[in-house]
Amino acid sequence: MSSSSSANIGCFNTDCKETKPERSRKGWRLRNGEFAGLCDRCGSAYEEGRYCETFHSDAAGWRSCESCGKRVHCGCIVSFHVVALLDAGGVECMACANKNFIMAPNPVWPSPLFLHLPLPERLKDLSVKNWNQFTGAGPSAVAGQWHHVPNLWNTATAQSELHPKIPYEIDRSNGIDKLISAECPSATAMVKTKSEDPSERVASSSLKFVPPERFANGSSGDCGPVETKKGVTAEPGKNTPAAALNYESHPSVNMSVQSTLKDDTSSLHVGFGLPYALPNVANGPSKVSAPQSQHQTPPAITKPFMAVPHNAVESSSETQVRNGRPRGDTRGRHQLLPRYWPRITDQELQQISGDSNSVITPLFEKMLSASDAGRIGRLVLPKKCAEAYFPAISQPEGLPLKVQDARGKEWVFQFRFWPNNNSRMYVLEGVTPCIQSMQLQAGDTVTFSRIDPEGKLVMGFRKASNVPSSDQETQTPKSGNGFPKNGEINSADPSVWSKVDKSGYIAKEILGAKASIPNKRKSSTLGSKSKRLRIENEDLIELKITWEEAQELLRSPINHDPSVVTIEGHEFEEFGEAPILGKPTIFTTNQVGVKIQWVQCEDCSKWRKLPFNVLLWSRWTCSNNSWDPKRSTCSSPQELTTEQLEDLLSSKSTAAPKKTKAAKQVTEAVEASKGLDTLADLAILGEGDALPSSSQATTKHPRHQPGCSCIVCIQPPSGKGPKHKQTCTCNVCLTVKRRFRTLMMRREKRQSEKEAETAHKKEQQVQQSPKPEPEDDQPLSSNTSNSSPNPKHPLVSETVDEDPNRKRPSSSPLKGQIDLNIQPEREDEPSPASDSCSMRLIRDANERDLRGQRLSSCASDRDPIIDQIEPGGGGVAGQRLDGVPCGSGYLDGDMELPVPLSMSHVSISDGLDPRH
DNA sequence: CTACTGCATGGGT
DNA sequence: CACCCATGCAGTA
Structure with missing residues (x-):
């Protein structure tokens, strides 16, 4: 910013002697993406590659190309793009770098977003990025391969040591120069002391820079994490002394709040490797400059942290014995899967850090699976993440890992692994208390970050989105639909955060953070793994929005003005006919x-x-x-x-x-039909109110539906109870099934029914705008959709099976319409035909229906768990889904099973879920 | 019988 | 096809 401002006045070069220079040449790229404007003289100097030499040859930051020896400046914005930082330390001029297979210069500048942050944030952020670049970026031209990077134990330290400098050093017009200059030496030094054992400890050298206070026992140099002064192993007999990270005298992995540790960060916390170390980060899927990536960099792992033994007992041989495969095998796969990329924003992180001297480095995140959130208390860690950011462990027993939650609470988990095939499966044990305290459930996401300089591991979380705000402890403002407003979260509203305790609180950002998160990002973050999850989390966002929009589209049926009922402060619009x-x-x-x-x-x-x-x-x-x-x-x-x-x-x-x-x-x-489809989808996939993540978010449990009694399904902590059985014949289920079927049928028949439709359309066109839209747009007469002539059937009249009117012939001219209320042929049974997916949808819909029901009928605190619904029998009016006679004056008797659509006619002033 | 533990299984990528 | 990892489940406490 400062630079850009000056760019508006004459030559960008502040050292330019030209009195009234006229900018005519394009210089280096600025942080804002533009280019510095230079006068002819400076411009030519720049173009000829002698700018630095000409204007600040005596400035700090001059180094020599590792390959050709040429003197290159490495510490100013001008040279930033033409110098390559080597993994092994040192720099290369771009000429050599290119020769040596470096395709990209140093990481790109922060995104414009970054530049919009308050200066302090930017500096911090920049410092981190730059530091990352220095620490781990850069292929080694010498070795011709990427060299290791993140070393948990040292990089964090080094970083922490550097950060304090940044504030004042960079706070100048040419802060970049200073910053880089200041860092270069350190980085270089670090790298130069590189490990003598390149085969297995490529970059462990930096361990030597680990300050004694971090590894009190001094064994850090060779062993990485180690015991701390107290040296208490978590579980005698299970953990090797060396592996135990002695987090205070907490002998067991049982988690407990350890408030006293808050300040004792010097030795009790594990440092975590830098997540962003890939030199070619610019080429990564999620560029720093990604428009909406919140200027995050993917946690590229140049080299698995585990490549470096972190404790005395760890040895490559042992590792191999135990796993049947050297951990080093993973070297080739350096990057975390997108779904593990932390999406937490820097600002959120900043908030966590609380004090301005802390730097939060997002490490990774993981959406909780059913088992993760279950009562088993085991959180499966993505292997790469575990290996990259957690201390290396050689024993299955692992070691206790202290993690602080966003509120500053500290937990101790047992970080361990299980031999699995030829690999390992990393888990964090004893997370139940923590998960519960955060009220997380399957589908929610936990994030792991590191706070520097403390090197603390911080665990944040993000609710899946639709969780009732009351369930969350966050103070994040939520939009009416239950989604926290991303803007609010990311707006860095200090007031919000300042309320949080010192350590800050990781915002439970909206899933998908609305549109601010690129689709790619969303999908990648959520992972391509679970379609279900994706639907819930990504598409749901869309759906949610659409749903809201859909509400706007709802019109009272012709001749039926809605009446407004207020229930518990929420306005409900009641239509005599289906809207x-x-x-x-x-x-x-x-x-x-x-x-x-x-x-x-x-x-x-x-x-x-x-x-x-x-x-x-x-x-x-x-x-x-x-x-x-x-x-x-x-x-x-x-x-x-x-x-x-x-x-x-x-x-x-x-x-x-x-x-x-x-x-x-x-x-x-x-x-x-478009809208119809959307609506249909909405109806099926999810109403605005999120699907209980606990049930569906779960991911791959193949047998969840029926009467699965597995621990996952039983899981109560996060889950909200049993689910509707597939064979359930309650009103909700039946209705949903019917609806689903109807929708499907309608689509199929749409085509064949055009004629009827056309005919029908003609009638309507008399009073409506003629829109002979082919299949997609079909006129919908006010009542058409609802075959039920009975205005008393407010919304979902279809639920009344007995109603003969319901039996809409498939040939109904209304077919092409989007009337969700139509009564499909009563092929009752849970169409076995419906594949699992369908069933799922149905189930989801059921849940939604439930919610809708609750919403529209009586506000209840009960969870919309389908199972709680008492089989209402075929359409008993006035009965709540949960079996509780609702008597709510809401709709006349027949209103049962409000189809998802019913939700849309509800005008809620503050959220879709009035329950909260 | 329940809870826990540790490994096996298999769908998904 | 190998690997990942969510979940299953047998064995044990």
Whole structure:
């Protein structure tokens, strides 16, 4: 920033002697991505590669290329991009670097995002990144291979030692120079003392820099982590003394709060390797500059930490004996899978650190599986993460690892592994108390970070998203739908964080952090492993949003104005008929007091005015504007002025969530298949309210559905109870199944039913905008969707099986419509045909339904666990899903099993889940 | 019988 | 196809 500001005045080169230099040459790349503007003289100097030499030949940072010996400056922004830092230490001019297979120069500059952070943060961040670069980045031209990098024990230390300098050194216009200059020597020194045993301890050398205070026993030099002064092994007989990290006298792995340790960080905490050490980080999947990556760098592991024995008893031979395979085998696979990349933002980390001198380095994160969150208390650690960031262990018993949670609580887990095939499976044992204290459940994510200079391991977490806020201890503000607002979290609102205790609190960021997280990131973070998880976490986000949007689309059925009921402070809109969906429009009242409706053409984006009571297709274009021929083409100008449009839009945004109004104003709407599909998906996959992550987030348990009684399914701590059985015949299940089937059928038949549809459409077109949209857009008459003529069946009339009207012939002209309320053919049974996926969907839907039910019926504190639902029998009205007679005055009797859709007509002022 | 432990299994990548 | 890892499950306490 500082640099860019100066860039606006004459030559960018502050040493330029030109009195009134005129910038005409493009210089080096600035941190903001632009290029420094230089006058001719400086520009040519730069282009000729003698800029540094010319303008600051006496500055610090001059080094010699390891390959050609050429003197190169290594410590200013100008030279930053033309010098390659070697893993083994030293630097190379780009010429040699390229020859030696270095394709990319030093890591890219921080992303623009980074630059937007307050200076202190940037500095910190930058310092970390730079440091990382220095510590581990850079292929070794000499060896022709990537050299080791992160050494838990030393890098952290080294880093910590350096950080304190950064603040003042970098706080200058050319801070970069200083920063780098300051670091270079250290880094170099470190590398130069490299281990003598390149085969197995490529970079362990730096261990020598581990300050004595960190490894009190002095064995760090050779053994890495070690005993600390107290030297108490976690479990006598199980842990080798050397391996025990003696976290205070905590003999067992049982976790307990150890507040007293808070400050005793010098020797009790394990340091963790730097996660971002890959030299070619710029080429990584998640670039530092990724627009929305929160300027995180993927925790690339240049070399598994485990390659370096960390304790005296560890030896490669032993390791091999135990595992049947040297751990070093993993050397080739340096990077963590994307799903383990920490998504925690720097700011969040900053918050955790509490004091400004701490630097948080996100290490990795892991979404809890059912077993992780179960009562077994074992958290399976991704192998690479464990090996990269946790101390190396040679004994299956592992060692106790002290981890601090975001609140400063300290826990001691047993970090160990199990021989597995020829590999290892790392687990953290004894995590139950911690998991429970954080109220985590399957699907939630735990993050591991390291705080420097303390070198503490910090465990944060992020709820899967829809967890009721009350369940969370976080103070993160949540949006109405239960999602914490990413912006709020990341906005670095100190006030929020400052409330948290000293150690800060890792924000439970929204899953997916809304749109701020690139899709790629989302998917990668969540992992490609579990589709279920992805659906819940990623797509759900989409769905969630869509769902909310869908609410806006809900219109009361024609001739049925909704009535608003308030239950426990939440407004519920009650329709006499099933609401219908339509294209979102904006309603306003003109000067004359006449209500009008604005709709945006999907082709030209122009807004057109329509009568307020018009039904619209989900896809509406100017050509459909039969009300205003003059504006029935995209070429015709927009009626609204910019200002008016702004007002309009702003009003929309403010009123948007309040669908109630709209519902009252709009008489009807039409839904198109797109929306239909979306809705269908929504209905099935998840209402805005998140699916209980505990149940579905779980991932690969193959037999969860039926009456699985495995520990995972039984898991109560995080799970919310048993689930609906696949064979369950309760109303919810039946309804959902039917619906699901219906949806499926509808799609299939859509095609064949066009005719009927067309015919039907004609009728409607009399009063609606003609939109002969082929398969996708089908006119929806107000009542069509609901075959139930009985207005008393508010929403899901279909649930009433007895209702003959329900039996909609498959040929119904309404088929193509999105009416979720239609009563599918009553092929009752849980279509065995439905594959597991379908069933899952159904189950999910069930859960959602439940929630919806609860939401719409009576607010209850009970968890929407399907199993808690008492088989309501075929559509007994007025009965709660959970078996509790609901008597809620909400809907007249028949309202049972509110389909997901029912949720949408609920206008909730503060969240989808009123329960909380 | 329950809880725990440690390894086996197998789906997914 | 190898590896990862979520979960299963037998053996033990």
